[in-house]
Each structure stands twice: as C-alpha cells, then as structure tokens.
Amino acid sequence: MQRFRYKLHEIIFEADTRAGKLFDVFLIISIVLSVFMVMLDSVGSIRAAHGSFLYFGEWFFTYLFTLEYFLRLFCVDRPLRYSISFFGIVDLLAFLPTYFSIFIPGTQFMLIIRILRVLRIFRVLKLVQHLTEAEVLMGALRKSRHKITVFLFVVIVLVIIFGSIMYFIEGGENGFTSIPRSIYWAVVTLTTVGYGDISPKTNTGQALSAFIMVTGYAIIAIPTGIVTAEISKAREKHDHVEGCTVCGAGNHDNDARFCKYCGNRLNSDG
Numbered sequence: 001m002q003r004f005r006y007k008l009h010e011i012i013f014e015a016d017t018r019a020g021k022l023f024d025v026f027l028i029i030s031i032v033l034s035v036f037m038v039m040l041d042s043v044g045s046i047r048a049a050h051g052s053f054l055y056f057g058e059w060f061f062t063y064l065f066t067l068e069y070f071l072r073l074f075c076v077d078r079p080l081r082y083s084i085s086f087f088g089i090v091d092l093l094a095f096l097p098t099y100f101s102i103f104i105p106g107t108q109f110m111l112i113i114r115i116l117r118v119l120r121i122f123r124v125l126k127l128v129q130h131l132t133e134a135e136v137l138m139g140a141l142r143k144s145r146h147k148i149t150v151f152l153f154v155v156i157v158l159v160i161i162f163g164s165i166m167y168f169i170e171g172g173e174n175g176f177t178s179i180p181r182s183i184y185w186a187v188v189t190l191t192t193v194g195y196g197d198i199s200p201k202t203n204t205g206q207a208l209s210a211f212i213m214v215t216g217y218a219i220i221a222i223p224t225g226i227v228t229a230e231i232s233k234a235r236e237k238h239d240h241v242e243g244c245t246v247c248g249a250g251n252h253d254n255d256a257r258f259c260k261y262c263g264n265r266l267n268s269d270g
Helices: 002-013 018-041 044-075 079-083 086-093 096-100 107-124 128-143 145-170 179-190 203-242
Strands: none
Touching: 002 018, 002 044, 018 044, 018 107, 044 079, 044 086, 044 096, 079 086, 086 096, 086 107, 128 145, 128 203, 145 179, 145 203, 179 203
C-alpha cells in the first residue's frame, strides 16, 4: 500500500515522469473543457439545444475532479494540510458547486473557478522559474500599499465633494436625485468611464464636469507611477541579490554598479 501511495503521489504531484506529464496534460485539458462547457451552459439558446449533453458533461467532470481530489488526499502524508492549502481549496471548489446545485439551483455556474486550476501549467511546462518575476511584482505592490491607500482615500474624498457639489448645482430635475447618485456620477466621470446615464444640463455643471474629466486623467497616472517606481527598485534589488554574471557573487549594495569581488560591471553581459 505504501508503494502504491508513493507511485500515485509521483504521478499526481510530480511532472518529471512520463506518467506525471500525461496526467497533468490530461488534467489541464479536462479543466479547460469543463470551464468551456460551463460558459456554454450560461447561453440560453445553446442550453435549450444541447442542455442534456452539457448536463451530462458537467456531472462527468464533477465526478472526475471529485475522484482526483480524494486521490490527492489519499497519497499525501498530511491530507488536512493539503486540503487547506491554496490548490487544495481550489480543487475542492472545482466540484463542490455542482453538488450544491442540487439544493440551490444556479450555484453550478460557480464552477468557473475551475480555471484557477490551470495554474498547474506552470509546473507542467517548467515555468516555475518565471514566478520570480511575479514575486518582484507582488513585492512592489506590498511596498506601495501605503501610498496607494492614501491615494484611494484622496480619490474618495474628491468624489464625495464633486458629487455633493453637482447635486446642489443640477438637482433632481436633471437626474441628480440624491448625493449618493451624484457621487456615482462623479466616480464614473473621474475614472473617465462615462456611461452617459446621467449628465449635467446646466452650464455650471458642464464646466465642473470638464474639470473633473481633466483631473481624472491626471489621477489615473498617479498609481501607475507609484507602482512602476517600486517595481524598478525591486527589480534593481533583485538583480543585485541574484549576483554577478561572471563570478556569481551576490548580495551587492543596491547602488552598486560593479561587482565587489571581481570588478565586473553588474547587469551587463560582461
């Protein structure tokens, strides 16, 4: 039994063997097909014409992913630890909504979360090394969170002020029936979305709208600049930590331009 569990673990969790690669490729194809069928099932005309086939397909993939989930629990040493991990939760949600749909109709469309399981393709295609770039991005976002928080607070204050002013300028007769609805208009205008469901009619209101639109273009550039600056710093720090391309030494100072061990210029071909 122990050997069987080991072999099963090698197939399901490892992608270095032929069997493991075939299993992962089959799993990814199944995930994509199941998500595609869920999307088709949401189209009324297709559901009316091919409802039985889509229903059968949904339950087929549900049983398949249920079996796979319990096999994963069976072959790991710590089933509970796996079940509460990110992929463990995603694997559970890949089939659970179908069973819930028996009691709560409509919840089966939550199966679209299966697409998250395609993240396993990083392991299949040996793309794990590219996750370093994702770490740099996440690090930059974490370091800029305080600036972004202050920025969002300022934006919230601005839309409240602009919405309140527009409510008193235009009034209910022009569609600005309340301050919350006017704030909604201010958000739509400031973000340059412009649905057009509410628009000012007076000259003063239109002048304020023009000012808000111009302000919106300037505001949109602020978070982009904040995150870009942090990404640049994180990228530079990561390159220095990675080390010299000649001697491989790392942990250089952030402002270092040359390797302190061999003198090679950092971030160059040599």
